[in-house]
Amino acid sequence: MTYVYAFIVGGLICVIGQLIMDYTKLTPAHVLVIFVTSGVILTAVGLYEPLVKIGGAGATIPIPGFGYALAKGAIKAVDENGIIGAFTGGVEATAGGIAVAIVFGYIMAILFNPKVK
Amino acid sequence: MIKKVESNKKYEEYLKKTQPKPNYFKNCLWAFIVGGLICTFAQIVHDLFEKYLNMEHVEATSATVMTMIFIGATLTGLGVYDKIGKRAGAGSIIPITGFANAIVAPAMEFKREGIIFGVGAKMFILAGPILVHGILASVIVGFIHYFLKR
Numbered sequence: 719m720t721y722v723y724a725f726i727v728g729g730l731i732c733v734i735g736q737l738i739m740d741y742t743k744l745t746p747a748h749v750l751v752i753f754v755t756s757g758v759i760l761t762a763v764g765l766y767e768p769l770v771k772i773g774g775a776g777a778t779i780p781i782p783g784f785g786y787a788l789a790k791g792a793i794k795a796v797d798e799n800g801i802i803g804a805f806t807g808g809v810e811a812t813a814g815g816i817a818v819a820i821v822f823g824y825i826m827a828i829l830f831n832p833k834v835k
Numbered sequence: 836m837i838k839k840v841e842s843n844k845k846y847e848e849y850l851k852k853t854q855p856k857p858n859y860f861k862n863c864l865w866a867f868i869v870g871g872l873i874c875t876f877a878q879i880v881h882d883l884f885e886k887y888l889n890m891e892h893v894e895a896t897s898a899t900v901m902t903m904i905f906i907g908a909t910l911t912g913l914g915v916y917d918k919i920g921k922r923a924g925a926g927s928i929i930p931i932t933g934f935a936n937a938i939v940a941p942a943m944e945f946k947r948e949g950i951i952f953g954v955g956a957k958m959f960i961l962a963g964p965i966l967v968h969g970i971l972a973s974v975i976v977g978f979i980h981y982f983l984k985r
Binding site for chain 1: 862873877879899901911926928933938943966968969970977
């Protein structure tokens, strides 16, 4: 059942993104920035956590989930270390993903050439 | 001057008439299916991590994100991801694999400009704005949380 919920929640988040791109003339970059920021804000007001409970990877894998990890990390670090945590928490929580993206992004860019379109 | 404005308006109307309208339903269906499948696959990866590598839930979640980024980067390198993206639209852009795609695609494209200003700089042409705004928002949230708590 968790797989069904992951499919539905993840699919619906993507549909919202598709609707924004089709109806407004916003570029994917705009949508991604809006989504990651929304993820941070929704987490801060406590609305994203329930979505993660229901959807699992369906909520953490779409880009608002990245915002969720950032906000959750910042809040947790503030609870543990005070005001310094506001600066360290978000990046700390997402460091793994960012490092993997940089390392393999670099390797792939060196190994492969763009395909002719 | 007035003529110019008028002709601009006419041109805009002409554009509106001739530009193909996106097929909203079909686009959404593709986004739903591809986005859903990517997330379901990630959920399976997550459960495998928990079951066979004895990871904690939180640990497994970040390991899953890393795995998906790796897969997204590899598929982009192989040229497969862009083919999926043509149909899937937001279904391939919004999941974290799309974030990996946004890093690898420009890095490959601008490789000929060297590893400093090509790969190194262009890597973040799309991912940069996401990181900047995401981190900015998270620091603000951290500050608000700090002052509300006191």
